[in-house]
Amino acid sequence: MSSLLRIILQRLGLGLVTLFVVSIVIFVAVNLLPGDFAEAILGQGATPESVAKIREDLGLDQPLIVRYFEWLMGMLTFDLGTSFAQLNFANFGGAGSVTVAEQIAPRLSNTMFLATVTACIAVPLAVTLGILAALYRNTAFDKAANMFTLSSISSPEFFMAYILILFLAVLNPIFPSLSNIFDGMPFSERLEKSMLPALTLTLVVTAHMMRMTRAAIINLLASPYIEMARLKGLSPMRVIVKHALPNALAPIINVIALNLAYLITGVVVVEVVFVYPGIGQLFVDSVKIRDIPVVQACCLIFAAAYILLNLTADILSIVSNPRLRHPK
């Protein structure tokens, strides 16, 4: 067990190092910009005096390395700075200005909600369909499922989203096509409003998970112990669920974790289509108006979520596979 703990700690350390380097990459990339933030904030009306004032206020006159560590420290204490877009409206640094953290926090929880709803629908659906496809492999059902999943993997998210809007919101008004969610909304209404984006994401991720489940199970079907189970006269369903599935869990868990990582980062397009007030929407809006502090913070959050889930996938597959636990 101690070797397992050591491997997990090793992976965690590696993940932290990666995150640190990623933060450097993001910071350096943003600071490669010609001119500087002060000019970007002031735009056309920049005078040398006002530029110098803002540079001083934002600490832009400090050397790059000092600024990087200040930014990193801020990130660690959830002080993500002040958004440029809010600067224009509020008194700079005054009571009225909205910090990036205040902007991001509610949207992050909205995105997490959407991802959770999607996962609750997609994971059971994908595993069930994958088992069925493995059970009835090479039949019409399997071929139809294969064609359907291949098509839905390769279609852009917005195509799926608009098809769903067309059929479930415009032609048969079952769900609303705009997900205007706000705080204090009752749970059922919130669920109903985020149903279409969740279904779109489900379509996108289910295909991948289902194909992986099917492949993982079919891989095992040639092994002698499955042959034995068959010869004992067990039903095909029982052979797959009781004998093949537990041994196929490692790759399945892995692909589920990877798809959850995709859910948190890949929601950008879907959130834009449904005007869902999540972090992806905020990110795209900030990209368009070049609101650098928000872009930087969102980017780091996405990267952290991505690294964390990949790490989880890694660790879970080691835990569930004894052969990986004892490397030669």
Added chain:
Amino acid sequence: MSGLMIFAALLVALFVGAYVFRFAGQTATGNAPRFRDMTFGVAFGYVLAAALFIWAIYYYFQPKVLDTGVPNAGVVFFRWAVQGFIIAAIAAFLFRLLGRMVGTEGTKKLFRSMPLTAAFGILVIIIYAVVAVFAGAIAPYGQAEILGAANVMAGGDPAIGGNPDYPLGTDQIGRDILSRLIYGAQNTVGIAFITTCLAFFIGGSLGFLAATLQGWLDQLLSRGVDVLMAIPSLIFALLLMTIASVWANELGVPLTIFMVLIIAVIDSTRVYRLARAVGLNIVVMDYIEAAKLRGEGLGYLVFKEILPNAMAPLLAEFGLRFCFVFLTIAALSFLGVGIQPPLADWGTMVRDLAPFINFAAFAPTAAVAPLLAAGAIALLTVAVNFVVDWMLHKSSGLKE
């Protein structure tokens, strides 16, 4: 609540139907093995498929226009979908038939073992390539040409605001949608193709270089790639596009060129991984040793010895990578930071025309333009995936 009740009732009916079907089969055939050994799941599947089939036929022949004079949009779309599917299947079948008759012995053999999906994929890719190359000759109008009327409906029916001159209508500032779709093939597919080639050039040569030289260069490149791959690609692309948009303003270079470079670099990390892995297996071969002893240079080793032997996996990866690049560009354009106007591009068209979908219930043709643009993207990636799937299946020799 009544919807749930109906659903439950249907489910019960299907269960009963499945049981009856199996029992009837058993008695009618005198307990033939086919029915005797049929599990309940299989019987349920048959009954479900039959029920869906009957419902589809019933729905297909519903009237196009309701008694109240409102078009029955669901039926219209369903008919289009079914007709499109049948036409695609027939076209793929005829194409495969043609491939079996014409051509050299090698291609004939290839077509004989080809599944219909792969034939469909190849046909679609050929059509896209032709449209992209000859877009200027095929398109009735220019891509940025602003014509007389804006917001002309698709379908060419003057009664609901169409115009036979513009079969797919015009957009909100009066550009012909059909022409823009055709030019979109040139711009979107062309730019994606260039980007993929660039990504393969960068990733492939660096990967082979790392595999050949190894040592500190390999370590440096591999760790760098690890870091870049830890950032989700669409997010990283958006971040870099923000920065590039400032640079593009400063230098007066079109943003599209920056986009090509950024996506090529991001995607080259994935190519690098593959090229290095494949290259590592090749550099231990004897003929590489022989070439080294002959005193061949690095360029000869990489391009004349390693590259030809790594071609097969790289080609399959090229198809998949093209799909990713194509979808990334479409997504960036859809979000408004990709290919910039006045160039016609499918992602931008979807975003601009999307509000028309809300009118589909009254006028089904209104939703055609945005869905065609999005569908054009989907169709190409699906086609490439079908072909790659078949190639991988063929080369791996997997049967189950």
